[in-house]
Amino acid sequence: MISLxxxxxxALQALVRNRSRSLLTMLGIVIGVxxxxxxxxxxxxxxxxxxxxxxxxGSNLIIVIPxxxxxxxxxxxxxxxxxxxxxxxxxxxxxxxxxAVSPSVNVRGQVIAGGQxxxxxxxxVAPTYTTVRSWDVASGxxxxxxxxxxxxxxxxxxxxVVSQLFPNRDPVGQTVLIRNVPFTVIGTLxxxxxxxxxxxxxxxxxxxxxxxxxRLVGGTSxxxxxxxxTDAAHIDSVQTQITGxxxxxxxxxxxxxxxxxxxxxxxxxxxxxxxxAILGLLLAAVAxxxxxxxxxxxxxxxxxxxxxxxxEIGLRVxxxxxxxxxxxxxxxxxxxxxxGGGAIGVVLGIxxxxxxxxxxxxxxxxxxxxxxLALAFSAAVGVFFGYWPARKAAALDPIRAxxxx
Amino acid sequence: MTPVVEVRDLRKVYPLEGGEDVVALRGVDLTxxxxxxxxxxxxxxxxxSTFMHIVGLLDRPTSGTYAxxxxxxxxxxxDALADLRSRALGFVFQAYNLLPRTTAxxxxxxxxxxxxxxxxxxxxxxxxxxxxxxLAKYAQHQPNQLSGGQQQRVAIARSIVxxxxxxxxxxxxxxxDTASSEDVMALFQRLNDERGMTVMLVTHEADVAAHARRLVxxxxxxxxxxxxxxxxxxx
Numbered sequence: 001m002i003s004l005x006x007x008x009x010x011a012l013q014a015l016v017r018n019r020s021r022s023l024l025t026m027l028g029i030v031i032g033v034x035x036x037x038x039x040x041x042x043x044x045x046x047x048x049x050x051x052x053x054x055x056x057x058g059s060n061l062i063i064v065i066p067x068x069x070x071x072x073x074x075x076x077x078x079x080x081x082x083x084x085x086x087x088x089x090x091x092x093x094x095x096x097x098x099x100a101v102s103p104s105v106n107v108r109g110q111v112i113a114g115g116q117x118x119x120x121x122x123x124x125v126a127p128t129y130t131t132v133r134s135w136d137v138a139s140g141x142x143x144x145x146x147x148x149x150x151x152x153x154x155x156x157x158x159x160x161v162v163s164q165l166f167p168n169r170d171p172v173g174q175t176v177l178i179r180n181v182p183f184t185v186i187g188t189l190x191x192x193x194x195x196x197x198x199x200x201x202x203x204x205x206x207x208x209x210x211x212x213x214x215r216l217v218g219g220t221s222x223x224x225x226x227x228x229x230t231d232a233a234h235i236d237s238v239q240t241q242i243t244g245x246x247x248x249x250x251x252x253x254x255x256x257x258x259x260x261x262x263x264x265x266x267x268x269x270x271x272x273x274x275x276x277a278i279l280g281l282l283l284a285a286v287a288x289x290x291x292x293x294x295x296x297x298x299x300x301x302x303x304x305x306x307x308x309x310x311x312e313i314g315l316r317v318x319x320x321x322x323x324x325x326x327x328x329x330x331x332x333x334x335x336x337x338x339x340g341g342g343a344i345g346v347v348l349g350i351x352x353x354x355x356x357x358x359x360x361x362x363x364x365x366x367x368x369x370x371x372x373l374a375l376a377f378s379a380a381v382g383v384f385f386g387y388w389p390a391r392k393a394a395a396l397d398p399i400r401a402x403x404x405x
Numbered sequence: 406m407t408p409v410v411e412v413r414d415l416r417k418v419y420p421l422e423g424g425e426d427v428v429a430l431r432g433v434d435l436t437x438x439x440x441x442x443x444x445x446x447x448x449x450x451x452x453x454s455t456f457m458h459i460v461g462l463l464d465r466p467t468s469g470t471y472a473x474x475x476x477x478x479x480x481x482x483x484d485a486l487a488d489l490r491s492r493a494l495g496f497v498f499q500a501y502n503l504l505p506r507t508t509a510x511x512x513x514x515x516x517x518x519x520x521x522x523x524x525x526x527x528x529x530x531x532x533x534x535x536x537x538x539x540l541a542k543y544a545q546h547q548p549n550q551l552s553g554g555q556q557q558r559v560a561i562a563r564s565i566v567x568x569x570x571x572x573x574x575x576x577x578x579x580x581x582d583t584a585s586s587e588d589v590m591a592l593f594q595r596l597n598d599e600r601g602m603t604v605m606l607v608t609h610e611a612d613v614a615a616h617a618r619r620l621v622x623x624x625x626x627x628x629x630x631x632x633x634x635x636x637x638x639x640x
Contacts, residue, residue, distance in 0.1 A: 002519050010518065017506040315502045318463060319563075320491020320519040322484045398463050402498065 002325050011332040018305075022337060025301040028294025029341030029381065030348065033374045036287035037349025040370040042356065043280020045363035050272045060099075060229040061132065062239055064092070064246070066221075067259040083259040086209065088249060089126075089225045095241050097234040100128035103222035105212040111205055112177040113165040120161050122178055122205045123223075124212025132228040140172040140187030143208050151210040155183040158202040159191040176205070181215050183207060235264050288377075295338065295381035302334050302389035306396075313393050314401025327394035334386020335379055342378030346371050407475040409571050409603050410437040410460055415469035417455050429455040431626035432469070437605060439570070442597040444614035444634070445607045447623030454575070456623065457607045461494060461573045462486045474570050491520040495564030499576035501556045503548040503563075509535060510544040513563045520567060534562040537600075538592060554585030561592060565602065572596070574606045578613050590616040 002010075015022045066083045086103050093101040105124035110117055129135070130142050143154045155176060162171050171185045192201040213220060229238045239262050246252075246260055306313070313326060350371075353364040417430040429452045437443055447453040458464040459471065462478060471479045474493065478486065490496075495516070503512045513531040522530075535541045538558040548556050557577060564572050574593065578586035594616050596602045608614050615634055622630040 002521055006518055006521070013507070013511075017504075311500075311502060312504060315498075315504075316515070316519070317487070318461070318490065318496050319516040320487050320489075320494075322487040322519075324484070325519065399458050402502065 002321070004328070007325060007328045008332055008336075011329050011336060014309075014329070015333055015336060021301065021305075022340075025298055025337050026341030026344065028297035029291065029338050029378050030294075030345040032287060032291030032294040033342045033345025033378055034349040034352060035290050036284060036374050036377075037346055037366060037370060038352045038356065038364075039283035039287050040280065041349070041353035041364040041366045042362060043276060043283055044367050044370075045353075045357070045365045047273045047276035047280065048365060049363040050276055060232050060235055062227040062229060062235060062242065062262060062264045064088075064225040064227065064242060064260055064262050065223075067257070067261055083250060084222045084225055085220045086213070086222055087220065088246060089222060091245060091249060092225060092227055092242055095238065095245065097230055097238045097241070098227055099230045100131045100228045102126040102129040102132045102226045103209050104129075104224045104226060105209045105217065105221075106223040107179070107212055107216045109179045109216070111161065111165065113171075113174060116165045116167075118161060118164040120158075120203050120205055122155075122207060122212070122216070124207050124209035124216075126209055128228075129206065129226070132226045135192070136190055137187040138190045139170070140185070142187055142206075148208040148210050151214045152208060153181065153183045153211060153215065154186045154207065156187040156189060156206040157185055158189050158204040158206075160200055160202040161205055162188050178205065178207070179216055183211075232266075235266065239264060291377065291381060294341065294378075295385040298334055298337055298382065299385035299389060301337075302330065302386055303392070305333075306330065306389050306393045309393075310396060310401045310404040313396050314398045314404065317396070317398035318402060323394040326396075327390045330390035330393045331383065331386050334390065335382035338378045338382030338386070339375060342375045345378070346374055349374075406439055408436045408438050408472070409441075409474055410435065410605070411470075411472040411475075412436075412460070412466075413470045415456070415459065415466045415471065417452070417459065417464070418467045429626055430459075430466070433626075433628055435621065435628065435631070437571070437603060439603050440597070440601045441619060442593070442604045442617045443606065443619045443621055444617035445605060445621050445623060446609060446611070446614050448609065450625075451623040452626040453607050453623040457573055457575055457605070460571075460605065461496060462490050487519075491516055492567060493570045495567065495569040495572040497557070497560050497564045497572065497574040497577045499579040501548070501553075501560045501580070503556055503559060505549070506547055508545050508547055509540065509551070509559045509562075512548070512559055513566050516563060516567050530566050531562070534566040535559070537565065537596070538562045552585070553581050554588050557581060557585070557589050558592060561589070561596075565596060565600075570603060572602055572604045574604065576608055577606065578608070578610070586613065 064084060089101045089103040092098060102125045107122040107124065109122055110119050111122065127143060127145050127148055137156060142156055143152065147154055155178070157171055165171065165176065166174065171188060174185050175182050176185055189202070189206070194200060209222070227238070227242065229235050242262050243258070247258060250259055252258055316326060317323070350366050353366050356362050357364045412433060412435050415430050415433040419427040419429060421427055433456060445453045445456065455464065459466050462473070466479055470477060473489065478489065504515070510528070510531050513534055514527045517527040517530060532541060532544060535544055538561050540555060540558055540562065543551060543555065551559065578589055581589060590613060593604055593606065597604050606614070606617055614620055618634055620630070620632055620634050621628055
């Protein structure tokens with residue numbers, strides 16, 4: 001009796017004999033699998049970059065923003081009030097479970113250096129900002145507590161600002177004018193790319209919050225307070241304490257609306273990754289449909305092939321092939337077509353995912369599991385759609401098959 | 406000696422839906438001894454093809470007995486029949502039935518593939534069989550690079566490669582010109598004379614049948630004549 005290895009060889013010979021048709025038959029599966037790999041890669045890339053960016057905002061970050069103000073009936077949105085002060089931030093820093101607090105004072109304005117100028121967001125922050133946002137300097141240094149206390153005219157530039165103002169030189173040690181006040185550049189920040197919301201995080205200039213308040217905007221109100229909890233497990237209790245503390249400091253009695261709002265990033269992160277997961281599933285479903293269509297293509301060609309090779313099948317039976325051997329050969333042909341197409345599809349899909357990452361700058365990553373899943377699925381497609389034609393071949397009457405014209 | 410083929414009262418009826426049954430064989434008795442060269446003749450519809458298919462284990466009789474090399478085979482399961490075909494029978498068809506885009510030697514190896522013979526042994530036996538039909542140097546040619554006569558000789562090499570107990574040839578010259586027909590028939594005669602191979606040939610041409618030693622004539626599902634060939638064509 002014929003061995004399995006030998007049957008595989010017969011199947012491969014038959015496929016090689018019809019090289020171009022075999023390749024065309026594979027095409028459906030190739031496209032299906034490549035589509036699955038690419039969409040899963042984009043979906044995975046998107047959700048992991050969302051997760052990364054949100055983690056990158058700072059571990060255990062809690063953001064306190066001013067609430068809305070009501071003037072003659074019209075409410076501004078959240079952040080419209082200037083109810084938060086730097087002193088609020090210092091009070092929060094003393095709460096248990098809080099590791100660092102940085103106020104953030106936003107100054108919109110033109111930044112000029114030499115012959116270049118650029119409009120960007122200048123933010124006044126505390127030295128703890130690097131910890132709170134887990135964001136380090138790429139060159140030079142971040143400002144110190146002393147410089148903050150003395151409202152020193154020092155600035156740290158984001159990478160976009162560096163490339164706009166100092167295209168070909170080292171910015172550290174240079175002077176920039178912010179609203180016509182000269183600041184010395186003491187460092188640059190590591191590049192971070194776009195935020196989950198599509199904003200360029202590197203388009204920023206950081207200065208001590210004291211310098212921002214004293215020299216640029218005046219007053220004591222902070223645009224936001226960024227609080228870092230010592231532990232992710234403490235986030236909820238820290239949030240409650242902050243709310244209590246600020247209500248007390250702002251003199252808000254029970255029943256009155258707060259003039260601030262406290263948010264943590266875990267909620268935002270979960271919502272964002274859930275959205276990208278749903279998108280990924282949707283894309284994968286579309287890709288799976290194209291795989292199914294590819295499988296039907298294989299069945300179609302295999303059925304044609306059985307009819308076309310009727311005489312050959314009759315001959316093989318006459319020469320002593322058991323019907324199980326015929327069934328196995330045709331089934332193996334279908335599985336080789338589908339898994340071969342799957343393998344080519346995986347290679348093309350990975351290439352496509354890389355191309356998309358390189359040329360469209362979309363984050364993409366190919367999970368190993370999706371490669372194996374695609375291969376296993378295409379093999380299953382081969383078995384499922386190859387079985388009927390193979391059984392048809394095995395059931396042929398050799399006498400009629402030999403006479404078939 | 407055990408006969409290669411021994412059939413007794415062989416009948417074959419094809420049931421037809423909504424009509425009369427077609428009776429192809431109405432009780433055939435025949436014995437073929439080892440080393441015989443039998444030609445089966447008869448007009449179309451005489452039952453000779455049905456007879457060949459039953460003898461070739463491609464079909465089963467409706468009733469009667471068939472002992473192949475001393476073993477009753479009419480009740481064997483189809484896998485056992487397939488194994489017997491791969492080991493003990495050789496087929497030659499009118500249309501050659503070589504696999505296209507496949508070299509001559511791979512075509513000759515095919516029955517041994519199904520018999521589960523190792524590759525090296527297959528190659529050796531296939532070359533030997535090709536040599537026996539005078540086509541050793543065409544081993545790597547594909548069917549479309551060979552003439553009709555050469556293709557049929559490759560098919561004959563395929564039929565003898567397993568050293569079968571019986572070679573069945575169904576109109577082997579039906580698609581060939583006269584000269585090639587003579588070549589092919591001379592080859593059968595040589596295989597019979599020199600190697601003692603048992604051959605059963607089905608044909609409707611008398612001059613082809615004349616190459617055999619014994620002539621069996623079918624008509625209407627019966628054997629109507631069974632005689633030695635009188636004017637045997639010399640090898």
